[in-house]
Amino acid sequence: MAAATGRAAGAVPVGYTALAVKFAERQRSHHCLLVKEHQVREGADTAHPPRRTLFVLNVPPYCGPDSLSRLFSRCGHVQSVDICDKPGPGEKKDKLASKFFDHKTPKGFQVAYVVFRKPAAVQAAKALSQEGPLLISTESHPVKTGIGKWIASYEAAIVDPKELKAEVDAYMQDYDKKVAEEEAKAALEEGVPDEEGWVKVTRKGRKPGLPRTEAANLRVLEREKQKRARKELLNFYAWQHRETKREHIAQLRKKFEEDKQRIALMRAQRKFRPY
DSSP states (O other): OHHHHHHHTTOOOTTOEEEEEESSTTOSSOEEEEEEEOOOOTTTOSSSOTTSEEEEEEEOTTOOHHHHHHHHTTTSOEEEEEEESSOOOOOOOSSOOOSSSSOOOOOSOEEEEEEESSTHHHHHHHGGGGSOOEESSOSSSOOOOHHHHHHHHHHHHSOOHHHHHHHHHHHHHHHHHHHHHHHHHHHHHTTOOOTTSOOOOOSOSSSOOOOOOHHHHHHHHHHHHHHHHHHSOTTOSHHHHHHHHHHHHHHHHHHHHHHHHHHHHHHHHTSOOOO
16 A cells, blocks of 8 residues: 555656546546556567557556556557566467467556557557556456456356367377477487587487486396296205395395485474574
């Protein structure tokens, strides 16, 4: 409340313009949106073009993309509204956002990028500060709150199995196509030297090489041990009895040491660490 009061009194950051907004007509107090022209290096931000993008700070959670688009539509045609948790470089989205996945619930105040069709709309949006408070929720475009909002959220959370299956199938088709293209590209580049004359050697073939990992080495040793056990008689000679007992005692000692280390670690984790 202190920050909002300070901004309403005129403490606006340098370079920003304060736009007064109210949730509805019956509200007495207003909220301030801080706006300015989005400026970046040429070609650094492809999704938010300079001179046509309005950067908006202090966007409340109840003000969504539709509300922002309606607020600034009086200044000019709004092409897109992108709401983010914090400012960052924008990237062009090749595909539409998923209807069922990657949905984030807005928490706290956010930032927004409003992209207009013409650069003059950005200056017109900044000039809205001379007018009275803008209304986010109107009779023609109400913003749902309370039980109505909960009911709408619950209905939106119900998944249509056919639509979900269609989206998953489309995603898997794109993924399979991408994998096939990568395999075809790798097949064309196999055996072809690069610019420095090096040839990339892969493990593909009739007998691919074994991975040099500890798990793979243990599997090989275990397999060889099983082959030797099948070839020789178990505990047929006296020295075999001694070897079996010796291995059993070694395993018990190893397990005892491991248990001691685990118990010591558990005791150390129970210590009180205030910092």
